[in-house]
Amino acid sequence: MDVYNKHVIEYVTVAAETCLLLEHVNECTRNEFIVRSLKLLPLLYAKAEVLEIPAMVLDDVPERFVTEDDYQYVRESVEALLGNDNVYLEVFHPEMKYSDTPIAAFISENLADIYQELKDFAASYRIGVEDIMNDALAVSLEAFGEHWGQKLLNAVRALHALRYSDEFESYEE
Numbered sequence: 001m002d003v004y005n006k007h008v009i010e011y012v013t014v015a016a017e018t019c020l021l022l023e024h025v026n027e028c029t030r031n032e033f034i035v036r037s038l039k040l041l042p043l044l045y046a047k048a049e050v051l052e053i054p055a056m057v058l059d060d061v062p063e064r065f066v067t068e069d070d071y072q073y074v075r076e077s078v079e080a081l082l083g084n085d086n087v088y089l090e091v092f093h094p095e096m097k098y099s100d101t102p103i104a105a106f107i108s109e110n111l112a113d114i115y116q117e118l119k120d121f122a123a124s125y126r127i128g129v130e131d132i133m134n135d136a137l138a139v140s141l142e143a144f145g146e147h148w149g150q151k152l153l154n155a156v157r158a159l160h161a162l163r164y165s166d167e168f169e170s171y172e173e
Contacts, residue, residue, distance in 0.1 A: 003125075008051065023115075026077055037156075052141075053141045053145075065124075066119045088161070090103045110152070
């Protein structure tokens with residue numbers, strides 16, 4: 001795959017913007033964060049969805065760059081900003097079909113998981129070696145299909161409910 005084609009560059013751009021938003025959550029108000037997330041996350045999904053997963057070129061998987069501290073920073077920042085609104089009921093959890101009780105999920109965990117995948121991808125992409133870029137794209141898109149695409153959709157669903165709730169406009173920052 002051409003790692004410089006239009007669709008790949010658009011995916012890289014939206015992934016980088018998403019990482020920036022999540023790294024700077026503390027600079028947003030609650031409502032600004034919700035609105036910006038609802039503009040970026042669906043676009044990220046669309047940009048990932050149009051790409052084909054390229055064949056891996058190298059023997060080793062791309063390096064991981066996100067540390068546990070990075071992950072926790074994003075998770076805790078989103079959690080602090082959203083407060084009680086961070087939790088939502090998960091309907092697509094694999095265990096849900098066996099459960100009589102609702103399963104709670106957290107927007108902050110979903111977004112931190114997405115951040116980890118995107119930041120690792122973007123960091124590998126910045127190296128500028130085409131084989132590494134290719135394999136980073138492959139790993140990112142495989143992970144999108146396996147788990148973070150669903151987490152993104154779940155977070156969007158929960159954020160949408162917050163954005164269009166009766167309390168949104170009256171929420172005191």
